[in-house]
Amino acid sequence: MFLLSLAWRSLRNRAVISGLTLLSIALSVALLVGIEHIRRGVRESFAGTIKGTDLIVGARGGTTQVLLSTVFGMSTPTGSVSWATYERWRAHPAVRWTIPYALGDAHKGQRVIGTTAEFFTRYRFRDRSVTFAEGGPPDTDREVAIGAEVAERLGYTLGSEVVLAHGVAAVSFAEHTAHPFIVSGIIDRTFTPIDRALYVTLDGLTAMHEAEEGAGGLMMGPPTPQTEGPAPITAFLVGTKNRFETLQLQREMNEDRSEPLTAIIPGVALAQLWQTIGSAEVGLRVVATLTLIVGLIGMCVALFASLESRRREIAILRAVGAGPRTIVSLLVLESGVLVTLGAITGVVMVYGGIVLARSAVEARFGVALTLHPLGSTEWIYLGVIVVAGTLVGLLPAWRAYRNSLADGLSPSL
Amino acid sequence: MSDSAVSRAGSTPAVAIRDLRFAYVAGREVIDIPTLEFAAGETVFLHGPSGSGKTTLLSLIAGVVTPRAGHLTLLGTDLTTLSSGARDRFRAAHLGYVFQMFNLIPYLSVRENITLPCRLSASRRSRVTDPEAAAQALAERLEIAGLLDSRVTALSVGQQQRVAVARALIGAPELIVCDEPTSALDADRRDRFLELLFANVAEAGSTLLFVSHDLSLAGRFDRTLALRELNRAATMGGI
Numbered sequence: 001m002f003l004l005s006l007a008w009r010s011l012r013n014r015a016v017i018s019g020l021t022l023l024s025i026a027l028s029v030a031l032l033v034g035i036e037h038i039r040r041g042v043r044e045s046f047a048g049t050i051k052g053t054d055l056i057v058g059a060r061g062g063t064t065q066v067l068l069s070t071v072f073g074m075s076t077p078t079g080s081v082s083w084a085t086y087e088r089w090r091a092h093p094a095v096r097w098t099i100p101y102a103l104g105d106a107h108k109g110q111r112v113i114g115t116t117a118e119f120f121t122r123y124r125f126r127d128r129s130v131t132f133a134e135g136g137p138p139d140t141d142r143e144v145a146i147g148a149e150v151a152e153r154l155g156y157t158l159g160s161e162v163v164l165a166h167g168v169a170a171v172s173f174a175e176h177t178a179h180p181f182i183v184s185g186i187i188d189r190t191f192t193p194i195d196r197a198l199y200v201t202l203d204g205l206t207a208m209h210e211a212e213e214g215a216g217g218l219m220m221g222p223p224t225p226q227t228e229g230p231a232p233i234t235a236f237l238v239g240t241k242n243r244f245e246t247l248q249l250q251r252e253m254n255e256d257r258s259e260p261l262t263a264i265i266p267g268v269a270l271a272q273l274w275q276t277i278g279s280a281e282v283g284l285r286v287v288a289t290l291t292l293i294v295g296l297i298g299m300c301v302a303l304f305a306s307l308e309s310r311r312r313e314i315a316i317l318r319a320v321g322a323g324p325r326t327i328v329s330l331l332v333l334e335s336g337v338l339v340t341l342g343a344i345t346g347v348v349m350v351y352g353g354i355v356l357a358r359s360a361v362e363a364r365f366g367v368a369l370t371l372h373p374l375g376s377t378e379w380i381y382l383g384v385i386v387v388a389g390t391l392v393g394l395l396p397a398w399r400a401y402r403n404s405l406a407d408g409l410s411p412s413l
Numbered sequence: 414m415s416d417s418a419v420s421r422a423g424s425t426p427a428v429a430i431r432d433l434r435f436a437y438v439a440g441r442e443v444i445d446i447p448t449l450e451f452a453a454g455e456t457v458f459l460h461g462p463s464g465s466g467k468t469t470l471l472s473l474i475a476g477v478v479t480p481r482a483g484h485l486t487l488l489g490t491d492l493t494t495l496s497s498g499a500r501d502r503f504r505a506a507h508l509g510y511v512f513q514m515f516n517l518i519p520y521l522s523v524r525e526n527i528t529l530p531c532r533l534s535a536s537r538r539s540r541v542t543d544p545e546a547a548a549q550a551l552a553e554r555l556e557i558a559g560l561l562d563s564r565v566t567a568l569s570v571g572q573q574q575r576v577a578v579a580r581a582l583i584g585a586p587e588l589i590v591c592d593e594p595t596s597a598l599d600a601d602r603r604d605r606f607l608e609l610l611f612a613n614v615a616e617a618g619s620t621l622l623f624v625s626h627d628l629s630l631a632g633r634f635d636r637t638l639a640l641r642e643l644n645r646a647a648t649m650g651g652i
Binding site: 002013313315316319322323324 | 475498501504506520521529530537
């Protein structure tokens with residue numbers, strides 16, 4: 001205990017060097033722990049892209065393709081689902097609600113989705129529902145609700161007239177000029193792909209295509225509207241009455257022979273997708289680890305540099321009875337104190353940073369950083385850092401020991 | 414280990430050296446002393462020019478370096494038979510050391526510097542009833558009581574040397590070793606320092622081994638020795 005206080009006061013005596021060393025360790029630790037927090041925040045935000053939906057159902061195809069086309073507005077839909085089939089599943093006793101999705105159109109590179117009012121009441125992301133900054137959902141076949149990014153990028157406001165195009169390319173050949181839409185609402189920023197989409201009613205989408213045919217436009221993509229009944233859709237979201245029935249319902253849908261479908265559980269599909277794209281975080285960790293190694297080497301250098309000026313101090317300690325072991329312990333304690341305080345400071349910096357930057361980060365990047373206690377990974381990191389840092393202190397300590405033997409009681413100054 | 418009562422009675426010499434040899438580099442001996450003995454309670458002035466092996470001899474007596482051959486007996490204990498850890502404990506318990514200068518740990522207060530041996534050694538601690546009170550008493554005798562809570566960096570060289578003497582004397586160790594403690598002091602301060610040193614060493618009943626190249630100090634001591642004459646390695650040219 002006396003040695004610890006001696007180590008502490010010795011460090012304080014070299015306050016500037018000790019402070020800078022501590023800061024460099026703290027920054028490395030903050031980087032490592034911060035990356036871990038951001039990684040978790042990103043993963044939670046990613047997993048929160050769609051919540052509350054038990055199944056996403058599309059035409060028979062790959063799991064990832066159904067997920068990407070429906071939730072992320074990427075890739076192309078796996079095909080179409082007939083209205084009759086949709087109706088049949090909607091009436092299934094296990095189903096509580098459904099949201100139909102008709103994809104395939106675009107407006108200046110932004111996706112157009114035909115859906116129903118259910119979307120605005122049932123859809124959940126990160127435990128939130130779709131809310132409007134201005135206006136409300138489309139009611140008539142001439143109204144369109146737009147995502148926050150669409151509004152921002154294209155400068156649309158309530159009442160703006162929007163001409164939708166067919167296909168998803170940024171420049172489209174076939175613009176549905178015969179059936180322009182009016183912006184009925186601008187959706188609050190969600191930091192999900194909703195921000196980059198336009199929402200019309202299913203009727204609106206059909207009316208647009210009919211008007212185009214009437215005007216002699218070119219027709220591609222989604223299947224020709226049936227002569228009887230509403231047009232087919234590309235996918236639908238399902239909420240079940242009882243979560244436990246989800247797996248059973250999924251199997252029923254996947255095995256149904258009347259129209260081949262692929263039903264996926266969003267959480268499972270998102271986790272699988274994260275596995276493939278999440279490997280980028282390994283790179284971040286490598287960089288953070290390298291920073292930490294640099295920090296530890298910096299500490300080692302600082303301790304080594306201090307040794308020369310401390311030969312006298314060590315000789316005094318030797319003279320009043322300290323053995324080499326005491327000298328080594330003193331220096332190892334110093335590195336231990338530095339690295340421990342550095343680790344604590346680093347963690348405090350991360351938590352302080354999250355508190356300060358949380359709202360800004362969420363507003364800017366849509367990553368919800370949460371103040372959660374240190375996870376096991378972080379504890380392992382901190383343990384490794386403290387042990388490694390203390391061991392790094394052994395090098396200068398060993399040197400000090402050798403010096404003290406060579407110097408005896410008269411270090412040449 | 415020696416019993417302090419015996420050494421103070423004078424029957425056991427404080428330091429006894431026989432055929433002591435030491436070399437930092439093999440074949441180039443810096444110490445070769447056939448025989449040397451200090452009685453308990455004796456004040457000894459040891460002088461010699463630089464290179465005569467003064468500091469090496471003191472390091473050997475302090476047990477910080479180990480002789481290559483021969484015997485070095487302190488208070489009846491042969492240091493050459495002790496492990497290095499036991500030598501460190503022995504030094505802490507029985508020996509006070511004063512350097513030429515820079516005697517103090519810069520980040521400890523004067524009081525903490527004086528009580529440092531008691532913090533590092535349990536047996537030195539057991540020699541005083543209360544280290545704080547002992548430090549206070551020594552400080553008063555050495556006329557530095559007013560400085561006990563000062564930062565050592567605020568002290569003059571003369572004051573620092575007195576603090577070093579107080580630290581060497583706390584717990585009244587049997588042997589006080591001073592390595593040119595007055596070389597940084599002017600004549601007035603040097604005389605006052607020596608007066609205080611002698612008074613306190615006498616009070617503690619310790620043996621004083623005082624090394625200096627300044628022969629004008631020799632008159633105050635019981636005995637004066639020339640290291641050059643004792644150390645055959647030095648007379649042969651030394652280092």
